[in-house]
Amino acid sequence: MLNNDSIVALATASGAGAIAIIRISGADAISIGNSVFKSVKNKDLTQQKSHTLHLGQIVDGTKTLDEVLVSVFKGPNSYTGENTIEISCHGSTYIQQQIIQLLLRKGCRMAEAGEFTLRAFLNGKLDLSQAEAVADLIASDNEASHQIAMQQMRGGFSNEIAKLREELLNFASLIELELDFAEEDVEFADRTQFNELINRIELVLKRLVDSFAVGNVIKNGIPVAIVGEPNVGKSTLLNALLNEERAIVSDIAGTTRDTIEDELVIGGIGFRFIDTAGIRETQDYVESIGIKKTFEKIEQAQVVLYLVDGCQLSENQKLDDLLVDIGKIKNQFPLKPIVFIINKKDLISEENLAEINKKLTSDNDQLTTIFISAKQNSGIEELKNQLLSFVNTGALRNNETIVTNTRHYDSLLKALEEIQKVKYGLETNLSSDLMALDIKEALYQFGMITGQVTNDELLGNIFANFCIGK
Template structure:
């Protein structure tokens, strides 16, 4: 799959900017760029040391296209492991295209999506999980996702997997050796040491698998549904959280007919807030569609903010009805954190506040409750802190490995299944030939994570999601 031709692409974002970088990689990359580069000191790029910078001009025959700074990286000591040149030119889109077209005429071809990183993987500069972390790093939009991607790029996850795989491979070799001497009935693999290794691998795999629940929501943003009856202040709360007039606010019930979504980073964690249509019985066809979408968004949400108009709770029976509705919601979504928000705190008397607090504490001790005023921005910061408490960020603070990639999660689950089969085989004195099959399957799934086992289809799927130039 590895091509030796030279590829070129714009490495910076497309469009006009102060500076643009055009990247060229391949066996002939330096010599190709040398044919169009005129150094101000008449340097020959092919004779320059690696990791050096050179000022000059890109020239198309007699036409000067731009004054540029050229960076030379000689393989294997480059990102791709090949000869690589980066041309820093002025950010005009015209200049960018003129230089790229000139290099294409000189023998380069346009790089495919992710081809530079693919070459880095194929040349052994990165393993597959590190290569995938490059894409995650580029797309990271908050501190937590950035931290996870950086950790994976440094090889923390893949190094751990590679070490376990190597130890398991050593025992697999001893098991295979036993099969060669089956008639002598000898054991080369120390079963007590092998059992200790299997227990250790099982522990690590379970920890990594469990981390996916946190990692996946951190990577994609934690969806939070703001629900409640019409006109209780859901849109006002969304605007207060985002500190902008994102949703239309009106005294008319049923103003929000569709879900409105926006994102906010709190404490380095991305949250995706969803303002939903008020839940009530209605004959309005459009509003009914919005209410149906509300329940769909509740299903998708990781956290539910149940907003209540505190002023309405002074009406006889209204507080009791609220408790019934809260219990119903909790029973319907037992796995989702539910935060009860009593809105319009600034308008509530001390007596009503005490009554609400007492009754909620008595009937819903396990549910978090917060009094706020979305309009006056009271309690909004406490709400943000409460949302952070729902997220297990201890692993981030302790710099533990967190899995965010669905492909890795799937391979880890399959590897864990095979390791548990091996463990069962050890406990029941299963024959070496049957255990060897389970060990091979576990090794296969380990290899799928780091790229020691791969195929063109897998690589195509992974790198197709990369941006051009990376």
């Protein structure tokens, strides 16, 4: 699958900018670059040391296209493991296209999506999980997802898997040796040590599998639905959280008829807020569609903010009705964290606030209740802190490995299943040949994560999602 031809692509974002970087990689990359480069000091790029910068011009015959800086990286000490040059030119789209077309005429071909990183993987510069982390790093839009991608790209996850695989492989070799001497009834693998290893691998795999629940929401953002009756301040709350006029606010009930979504980073974690249509009985066809979508968004959300108008809770009957509604929602969505937010606290007397709080907490000590004034931006920070409390960031703070990739998660689950089969085999004195099959399957799943076991279809699926210049 590894080609030795030279590939070229724009490594910076497409469009005009101050500068652009054009990358070439391949056996002839430096000589091709040298053929179009005129150094201000008459340098020959093929004779220059690796990791050096050179000022000059890109020329097409007698025509000068641009004044540039050329970076030279000689294989194997480059990102791809091949000879690589990067041309830093001015960011005009015309200049970019002229230089790329010139390089194509000189023998390069356009790189495919992710081909530079694919070559880095095939040349042993990084394993498959590290290569996937490159794409995650480019896509990261908050501190947490960036931290996880950096840790994985530096090999934190790979090293953990590689260590487990190596230890398991050593015991697998001893098991295979036993099979070669099956007639002599000897044991080369210490069953006590083997059992300790299997228990340790099982614990590590369970921790990694469990981390996916956190990693997935950190990578993709945590969906939070803002729900409640019409005209209680849902759109005002969204605007207060985002600190901008994102949603239309009016005193007319039913103003929001469709869901409005926007993202906010709180404490390094991405949250995706969804302002929904007010829940009520209505004959309006369009509004009823919006209400139906509200319940769909509640189903998809991982956290629900149930907003009520505090001014309407001055009577005990209103409070009792609210508690009934609370019970219905919690019964309908028992596994979702639900925060009940009492809005417009600035319009409620201290006496009524105390009465409402007492009633809510005495009737339901498990209820998470926050008093806010969305219009006055009061209580918003407390709400943000409450949202952060729903995310288990302990592993993130302790720099533990967190799984964010669905493919890795699937392989870890399968590896865990095989390890548990081996554990059962040890407990029941299962024959070595049957345990060997389960060990091989576990090793296969480990190899699928790091790329020691691959196929063209797998690599094609992974790297097709990369941007062209990476």
